[in-house]
Amino acid sequence: MARTRALPNTITVIIPSNPKFLRAVRSMLDEITYEMGFSAKARSEVIHAVDEACTNVIKHGYGGNFDKKIVLILRELADRLEVVIKDFGKKVHPARIRSRDLHDVKPGGLGVYFIRRSMDMVWYDMSPRIGTELKMVKYLKRQRHK
């Protein structure tokens, strides 16, 4: 297991399950990933993955209900950013969270495709009693502000 720097910086943000707040989340991620030294491409990928994941929570986990809550936990480590997105909605089994082909324009699935293409590690933790935790990792790969 890779040894990482102690004392990671962890940021926890709680937002209502309303898509109008995702713009603020995107701005925050832009700042954080810039400060961490991610390349412009990697920053775009992280921002899009988190945006798509939150959109999926609102749409599928909460059935479009805007007054629930989404918890974002961002942990900055020396070599990577870890992102956890927790919801308290309907559990969607990972086997059903399938990635849809890009040219299949039916609703749903394209966001998952994007998340899997954008992040280095993606997995769904179904163990919480209520809701789902989506865990994602993006490695720095020593690219700085390209």
Added chain:
Amino acid sequence: MPFNVTVSEREAGMALVAPAGSIDTTTSPVLETHVDAVLRGAPRVLVFDMSGVDYISSAGLRVIIKAKQILAPKGGKVMLVHLRPRVKRVFEIIKALPPEAVFESVEEMDAYLDGIQRKI
């Protein structure tokens, strides 16, 4: 920045759709309404001027891909011009459009279309 869409006709059969702002799950239905109206006119070429777009999510991509899928069987084309680097990267990451459908400027796109016209 509030989202808005401007629609115009550059020339006969060539529609220009210029969204401005972020195309995400809240704004893509607005774009889709405008695009659907344009598609009803069966344009030969549908150009998205993306100069005013600072973000596009899968919901926005879906609108553009759907337009491409509707026009392609009729011999129509979807083209994109003036993509900002961040938006261009989204298309590159998921290989949403072939390189010949993305142009730095309207002039570059015109030159490409003229080239096709000369071959016919």
